[in-house]
Amino acid sequence: MSDFILKINGTDRHVSASPDESLLSVLRDRLDLTGTKYGCGEGQCAACTVLLDGKPVHSCLTSVVAAAKSNITTIEGLEKNGGLSPVQQAFVEEGAFQCGYCTSGMVLRATALLQATPHPTEDQIVSYMNPNICRCGVYPRIIAAVQRASGSPEKAGGQ
Amino acid sequence: MSALDPMAAELAEHTIDDKPYWFRVDRRDFLKLFGGGLLVCLTERSILAQESGRTFGSHELPDDIAAWLAIAPDSQVTVMTGKVEVGQNIRTSLAQQVAEELRVPFDSITMLMGDTDLVPWDAGTFGSRTTPTMGPQLRKMAAAARQVLLEMAGKRWNADATKLVAADGKVTDPHSGQSLRYGELTRGEKLTQTIAADTSLTAASDWKIAGTAVPKVNGRDFVTGKHKYPSDIVRPEMMFGKVLRPEGYNAALVSLDASKAEKIPGVTVVHDGNFIGVAAPDLPTAERGLSALHANWNVPAQPSNQGLFESLKQSSAGKQDEDSPAQSTEAVSQAIAAAPVKLHQQYTVQYIAHSPLEPRAAVAEWNNGKVTVWTGTQRPFGVRDELMAAFHLPVEKVRVLQPDMGSGYGGKHTGEAAVEAARLAKATGKPVKVVWTREEEFTWAYFRPAGLIEISSGATHDGTLVGWEHHNYNSGPAAITTPYNVTHQLSQYHPADSPLRQGSYRSLAATANNFARESHMDEMAHTVGMDPVEFRMKNLTDARLRAVLQAAADKFKWGASKSTSQRGFGIACGTDKGGYVATCAEVEIDPPDKKIKIRRVVQAWESGAIINPDGLRNQVSGAIVQGIGGALFEQIRFANGRILNAHFAQYRVPRFSDAPQIEVVLIDRRDLPSAGAGESGIIGVAPAVGNAIFAATGTRLRNMPLVPNGRIV
Secondary structure (H helix, E strand, C coil): CEEEEEEECCEEEEEEECCCCEHHHHHHHHCCCCCCCCCCCCCCCCCCEEEECCEEEECCCCEHHHHCCCEEECHHHCCECCECCHHHHHHHHHCCCCCCCCHHHHHHHHHHHHHHCCCCCHHHHHHHHCCCCCCCCCHHHHHHHHHHHCCCCCCCCCC | CCCCCHHHHHHHHHCCCCCCCCCCCCHHHHHHHHCCCCCCCCCHHHHHHHHCCCCHHHCCCCCEHHHCEEECCCCCEEEEECCCCCCCCHHHHHHHHHHHHHCCCHHHEEEEECECCCCCCCCCCCCCCHHHHHHHHHHHHHHHHHHHHHHHHHHHHCCCHHHCEEECCEEECCCCCCEEEHHHHHCCCCCCCECCCCCCCCCHHHCCCCCCCCCCCCHHHHHCCCCCCHHHCCCCCCEEEEECCCCCCCCEEEEEECHHHHHCCCCEEEEECCEEEEEECCHHHHHHHHHCCEEEEECCCCCCCCCHHHHHHHHHCCCCCCCCCCCCCHHHHHHHHHCCEEEEEEEEECCEECCCCCCCEEEEEEECCEEEEEECCCCHHHHHHHHHHHHCCCHHHEEEECCCCCCCCCCCCCCHHHHHHHHHHHHHCCCEEEECCHHHHHHHCCEECCEEEEEEEEECCCCCEEEEEEEEECCCCCCCCCCCCCCEEEEEEECCCCCCCECCCCCCCHHHHHHHHHHHHHHHHHHHCCCHHHHHHHCCCCHHHHHHHHHHHHHHCCCCCCCECCEEEEEEEEEECCEEEEEEEEEEEECCCCEEEEEEEEEEEECCCCCCHHHHHHHHHHHHHHHHHHHHHCCCCEECCEECCCCCCCCCCCCHHHCCEEEEEEECCCCCCCCCCCCHHHCCHHHHHHHHHHHHHCCCCCEECCCCCCECC
16 A cells, blocks of 8 residues: 555545555545446546546546646546536536446546537537437437537537 | 136236356255255255246235325335336336326426336336236326325315315315425325226326426436436445356356365355356456356256257247147138239348446445345336245345346346356355446347247238238247238247347247238239238228328338339338337348448337327337347357357447438327337338348348348348
């Protein structure tokens, strides 16, 4: 076991973990930040997406050592002064979830997308968001939520 | 199981009875179970077999209001139900119905769901039963409660209760103008009255809260990560458990060396009966403990995908489905033989996995001989039964709680993780969490059944169906009967020996049966030279099915453009569990490599009075996307008791790039009772897509998945 200081959502968090432990396991099981989800542990579903210095990563494949160098953003860090972020707000307004288990990862990846590309086209949204699986199949609404958050008037899916 | 007992029939089709674990029964437990006098030598397995009988027959729904709803002094209403929220949005839609009948603001309702100590017994959340059964049940209770409140106010004011008005959480006397909030009337007392049989419900045409697009109640908790799923539950001093899985199905343990694992500080190894697991204070240590276990297994030779359908059909010989007795085929075969146009085709569906994004998970803890388990399941009371059987406990010593979970799709009827966590918690004396890995979920859950379907049909040259014979081997009887008018028809389900553990999946076999039937209908339409919509309409009188077929065709502009070699249009329809669906698909075929892309899906849906149009739209749209997986590329590959593609990297599920443009047309029939809508929206996708591929290419694909590698072979 080693001691780490992780910068999570703007706060330094002290944690003991073995260096090869995944960031996912540290967040969920040592810091009780359970908003980050386990879906596959293999980097295939992106339910565990968090942002390292604003870039989306699979926390299941990121070691705590690697994460210790960066600013870590989890779903718990998006609200500002009790208000939802524009992406969170757009997901609520579009009803862009069913079971919601993929939502944390979706919201974080969409947040990163809009940081890099404030007004993405539908094709850009699809290709950027494609690593994230939603088994309930809410993709059209998630695309619409990203468009809403980007201020784009057009709606995807049309359903 | 008999036709007289619909609950039994439904459970039989939805329930998996095999018990993955048997634990050793020690002498003390044995005596408790059977009393001192019984000296019959039973094997451990047969004890469990005796206990596995279903017990739903003894369950009766309570008819006192207090069992279902409680009004607090602050007028907040708690509604109790054994149904569970798995993403289908019933936490919202049931609350809407209660708010409607009770005449309270929607946000004064809290749903307490799936806690076996606190809610009335329930068979489980499956079969699209919540809306047609739990909805009316809770509405009745709410309407009765409203009546009681009016009477309480009448007594309090010495007024005629029939002249009082219940609205907005208050009873008001329009004559005197005085009013009391519900909580002021009940003052926290339980409503112990029983409901009258003739409790009348508010007509859907008068709905103000039901029937509207109320947003998901706790939507904010899902975008902030606050919601605690089963796998998120944490208990004081909780440990983490892992289970040693055999090398293959039906494997026998030859030897186990746990010495290395036991030397790891903090690791507890449990070997009991056929269960081998470890627990440790943290997950990485538990994982190290698991990999330090050295076991040798003997895995018997077992079937593979190769020859699957032949073996299913062979093994069905001599078996009979009690609900679908053998019928004489003579009149039907004669009608088909005499028909001027005949078709005989085979269709297959492969095993597929539910792969809910949250795998099986449970946290168990023991206190004074009582086990409490938080787990993700569609059947909290079924899991309670499993725990009672596994640990030989009376009902009051088991509590199962089901936090709203990361979906199920019919795949979480069983309580494996609950039993595993409880066994490890019993050994360690501390709460234990078990979360299955993705590979475990793919391998040790259960699958949608594979199946072989044979259809023979006959028609006249003018496109009138005269004979229809449909045989389903193994996949199931759901929606097996044709909705079309055919004088001579026979539909039969043949149970078979499944090489894999199989069970419920969204819509059960309705997807397979509808795929075969609607593909066959398309083929017959082309054979007699008729437009597929016209051919269906000619043989269809069911007004509700005709209405969705027409609505989908209209919205899609069916017939406006002709299919080309690169763009095909297909249509299919069907009905199951009170839902009526018609699906139009537009498919694009990339000429050089014959790659398939579904561009657009229009789906019309009708299931009686709509309780929440936004939730319904979400379900119907989601069913289309999920259906695309089974239609195009999902299939489990297996050989010799092993799953060969137990990872998302090898088992392709629909992603953003697979989702077409989706247009959902909802038909709101406020004159008809509401049916469940979480399932049947999936049954039109595969045949509509297959028919579109045929329209473009002339290639008829009769096996699901249609294009496992993404392209037409």
